[in-house]
Amino acid sequence: MAAKIGVIGAGKIGEALVEGVLAKGLAQSGELILSVRSEQHRSALEARRGIRTFCDNRIVVAEADTIILAVKPKDVVDVLDGIADLLGPSKLLISTAAGVPLELLEAKVPAGTPVVRTMPNMAVAIGQGMTALAPGRHVPPERLAWATEIFRACGRAIVVAEEHMDAVTGLSxxxxxxxxxxxxxxxxxxxxxxxxxxxxxxxxxxxxxxxxxxxxxxxxxxxxxxxxxxxxxxxxxxxxxxxxxxxxxxxxxxxxxxxxxxxxxxxxxxx
Ligand SMILES: NC(=O)c1ccc[n+]([C@@H]2O[C@H](COP(=O)([O-])OP(=O)(O)OC[C@H]3O[C@@H](n4cnc5c(N)ncnc54)[C@H](OP(=O)(O)O)[C@@H]3O)[C@@H](O)[C@H]2O)c1
Incomplete structure (x- = not known):
């Protein structure tokens, strides 16, 4: 089965999103594909969730249509440099990295790649999160709706202009x-x-x-x-x-x- 959603950096936020997506039936475990950095985390996560998990981000991007980038902000550029050639208009990249602007994300991926910047909070882990999503320049309405649906599986989600992301960070x-x-x-x-x-x-x-x-x-x-x-x-x-x-x-x-x-x-x- 082809992967529908890939999560690069399936840590606290990434795994919480996986949990919500499965609970709401947005994807089955066979339609998910994950990556982390360490082999220890990889094997533990794969055993716990029964979802294919790799230490190679390129496998995730090659297979998934929607890629959730949930690594720490400091790792975003390195990770994007390693996968950028596999991205493009047919993919959807959703970043959860706090404070990483759309301008930087879009500069790192091929022209026309749909990119959504999000700011979730930790309550996504118990399905009561509050997430704001800001679409980049190439996100068709149906893809923004899909991204919003993913975060609604873990609580509430709203779309805001990127200029409001600092306010969202300070509030929710x-x-x-x-x-x-x-x-x-x-x-x-x-x-x-x-x-x-x-x-x-x-x-x-x-x-x-x-x-x-x-x-x-x-x-x-x-x-x-x-x-x-x-x-x-x-x-x-x-x-x-x-x-x-x-x-x-x-x-x-x-x-x-x-x-x-x-x-x-x-x-x-x-x-
Ligand atoms: N936690 C929050 O409340 C919160 C709220 C809003 C936004 N965010 C944002 O969400 C993102 C994730 O935060 P988190 O709290 O979930 O962090 P986390 O638990 O540390 O998860 C980050 C994951 O990224 C993996 N990773 C690191 N380098 C990688 C690489 N090169 N390739 C693939 N995976 C890699 C790590 O794998 P290993 O475990 O194997 O090292 C880890 O599982 C951050 O950008 C943060 O700004 C977090």
């Missing part, structure tokens, strides 16, 4: 770390009031999950949902007053902006 890329701190802090509040740590953490995490699910399910502005649970002269408004005094809003806004600025700075340094 780095965001899980901010939310872990928020969950930990909410749980600390519960512990301060005498709740066992595990109980407090479960309460905090499910509260964040429920609120997030409500925003996505209703499509309502978060401020409206906040107002719905804030009774006049009730309990919650006292908690909100503390948050405002502690400048939670401005702190989170600045965290997203700072991380995006850092992403942009790293990109300029790499050029």
């Amino acid at each position: 890329g780095s965001g899980p770390a901010y939310v872990y701190i928020i969950i930990e802090s909410l749980a600390d509040g519960g512990v301060k009031l005498g709740l066992p740590r595990d109980v407090a953490t479960e309460l905090a995490a499910q509260t964040v999950l429920g609120a997030a699910a409500n925003v996505l399910a209703t499509g309502e502005h978060p401020a409206k949902l906040k107002d719905q649970v804030t009774t006049p002269a009730g309990v919650t408004i006292d908690g909100i007053l503390e948050l405002e005094e502690g400048r939670l809003r401005v702190t989170l806004i600045k965290a997203v902006v700072k991380a995006a600025e850092r992403a942009r700075a790293l990109l300029h340094k790499a050029r």
Whole structure:
């Protein structure tokens, strides 16, 4: 069976995508082909997944129509140099490498090769990822739809213009770390009031999950949902007053902006 999807660099993100693609039936294991760097990882991955896995990226590109490039950003150029002659308009190259721009990717592959740059987050590993995709200059709508479908198999996915990728990095890329701190802090509040740590953490995490699910399910502005649970002269408004005094809003806004600025700075340094 010819390979439909190849993953070069089947590490944490690459294997998570494989898992999603199989779970959603976008491809069968016989239609997948993977590569990694080390023989140790290759044999372990092949034994674990039952998917043909190589230490030779050229086999992957020769066989697959869609190639997901999920190596570390520092390895992207070397890997592309090794496979570029096998790419072209009949293939689709999808990069997950953080901060590697379309300009560089397109310069490394034959003219006309469809290239999509993506920014997933680690929640793709549990099917709850948030991925932004930015198409290059030669991506027909149906191929962009296919790329989007692959990431939707692991959570949500949206298409953005590449100029927004730094903002995406600062928000949904780095965001899980901010939310872990928020969950930990909410749980600390519960512990301060005498709740066992595990109980407090479960309460905090499910509260964040429920609120997030409500925003996505209703499509309502978060401020409206906040107002719905804030009774006049009730309990919650006292908690909100503390948050405002502690400048939670401005702190989170600045965290997203700072991380995006850092992403942009790293990109300029790499050029
Ligand atoms: N992790 C995240 O939260 C996250 C979020 C957004 C974007 N990304 C991006 O996704 C990419 C992958 O990240 P990751 O966290 O999944 O990294 P990872 O777990 O380290 O996976 C990278 C994989 O690439 C393989 N590799 C290295 N050099 C190779 C080569 N020359 N040919 C073929 N395979 C090679 C490695 O194989 P060996 O194991 O054999 O060395 C490893 O399995 C990165 O570019 C990162 O910027 C990651």
